[in-house]
Amino acid sequence: MMIDLRSDTVTKPSAQMRKAMAEAEVGDDVYGEDPTVNLLQERAAEMFGKEAALFLPTGSMGNQIAIKLHTRVGDEIIIEERGHIFNYEMGAPSAVAGVMIRVVRAANENAMLTWAEIESALHINLPYYACPTGLICLENTHNFGGGSVMSAEQTGEICHKAHDLNLPVHLDGARIFNAAVAQNDTVENLSRDCDSVQFCLSKGLGAPIGSMLLGKKDFIEEARVWRKRLGGGMRQVGILAAAGLIALEESPKRLHVDHENARLLAEGAANLKGVSIDAERVQTNIVIFDVSQTGKTSLQIVAELKERGILAISFGNSIRMVTHCDVSREAIETTLENLRSII
Numbered sequence: 001m002m003i004d005l006r007s008d009t010v011t012k013p014s015a016q017m018r019k020a021m022a023e024a025e026v027g028d029d030v031y032g033e034d035p036t037v038n039l040l041q042e043r044a045a046e047m048f049g050k051e052a053a054l055f056l057p058t059g060s061m062g063n064q065i066a067i068k069l070h071t072r073v074g075d076e077i078i079i080e081e082r083g084h085i086f087n088y089e090m091g092a093p094s095a096v097a098g099v100m101i102r103v104v105r106a107a108n109e110n111a112m113l114t115w116a117e118i119e120s121a122l123h124i125n126l127p128y129y130a131c132p133t134g135l136i137c138l139e140n141t142h143n144f145g146g147g148s149v150m151s152a153e154q155t156g157e158i159c160h161k162a163h164d165l166n167l168p169v170h171l172d173g174a175r176i177f178n179a180a181v182a183q184n185d186t187v188e189n190l191s192r193d194c195d196s197v198q199f200c201l202s203k204g205l206g207a208p209i210g211s212m213l214l215g216k217k218d219f220i221e222e223a224r225v226w227r228k229r230l231g232g233g234m235r236q237v238g239i240l241a242a243a244g245l246i247a248l249e250e251s252p253k254r255l256h257v258d259h260e261n262a263r264l265l266a267e268g269a270a271n272l273k274g275v276s277i278d279a280e281r282v283q284t285n286i287v288i289f290d291v292s293q294t295g296k297t298s299l300q301i302v303a304e305l306k307e308r309g310i311l312a313i314s315f316g317n318s319i320r321m322v323t324h325c326d327v328s329r330e331a332i333e334t335t336l337e338n339l340r341s342i343i
């Protein structure tokens with residue numbers, strides 16, 4: 001058995017999910033006739049306090065549809081430099097929405113932008129030949145900020161100031177349930193003032209496939225058109241929504257376990273010679289540590305871990321490990337023992 005810490009996307013559906021999938025009532029969702037999808041959409045909208053929700057195959061599609069709907073071709077969108085939309089969505093904002101990306105590097109290691117940082121990058125009320133800002137994108141938790149969290153107050157402040165300037169805010173909340181659990185807050189509070197929010201069922205929540213996009217009713221109606229246009233109109237997809245419903249209702253209750261495991265991993269890694277990580281900063285399920293002073297490269301360490309049955313991801317001088325429902329505390333202890341012997 002491999003210990004797979006590459007991502008929380010690797011989880012397998014639980015027995016409860018598989019049973020619900022087998023028994024799901026289905027219909028053609030392109031006609032809006034899949035009762036299980038409809039239920040999932042209603043339930044998600046209710047949880048987030050938004051008017052409507054749409055079930056999508058991926059988080060990337062949710063982010064890209066939101067960008068498309070909030071902007072006009074030739075606009076600029078603002079995002080933190082380490083953000084997923086900028087780095088890992090295949091240039092889709094330019095391909096799908098025809099927008100440019102203006103990245104802003106947050107001064108803090110958590111990769112969380114302040115309003116002052118965003119404001120300094122805005123292009124509004126400038127001469128007509130400056131590329132106008134059309135949208136601000138936030139990410140909570142921030143994946144490559146080490147699973148860092150943004151509070152409801154910070155998000156609210158950015159949204160209010162953006163709205164004063166008629167700028168919409170989209171929240172990439174792929175892991176917003178982790179952010180909610182870590183702060184003992186609700187997903188509704190964390191996304192309250194955002195014009196749209198995308199979250200993934202298929203990450204920490206453990207569903208095999210699926211994401212939700214939420215916003216106002218007319219926004220979601222337009223999003224449905226774009227989902228079809230992009231090839232994401234699925235048919236008897238209640239089979240997946242059934243797993244999504246369980247992910248939504250049950251999984252948030254156990255996310256604290258992943259956070260405890262991540263902290264254990266971070267504290268253990270921090271004690272290794274040459275490894276650099278501030279374990280106190282690990283608030284959710286993502287652990288990123290720098291190995292540049294160990295005498296081995298991140299690639300070498302990841303390769304050696306793999307030989308021992310442990311999977312992780314290397315990028316630059318760092319290694320990323322993500323805890324999830326298929327990784328136990330014992331697996332974390334085994335990982336630390338192996339890291340100790342390799343490093």
Ligand code: TLP
Pocket residue numbers: 006007008009057058059060061063084085088139141143172174175200211
């Ligand atoms: N993240 C994946 C990789 O693409 C890096 C991972 O393993 O963490 N927003 C955020 C913040 C994400 O972390 C991801 C996936 C997405 C969007 C995209 O979701 P999918 O993979 O469903 O398109």
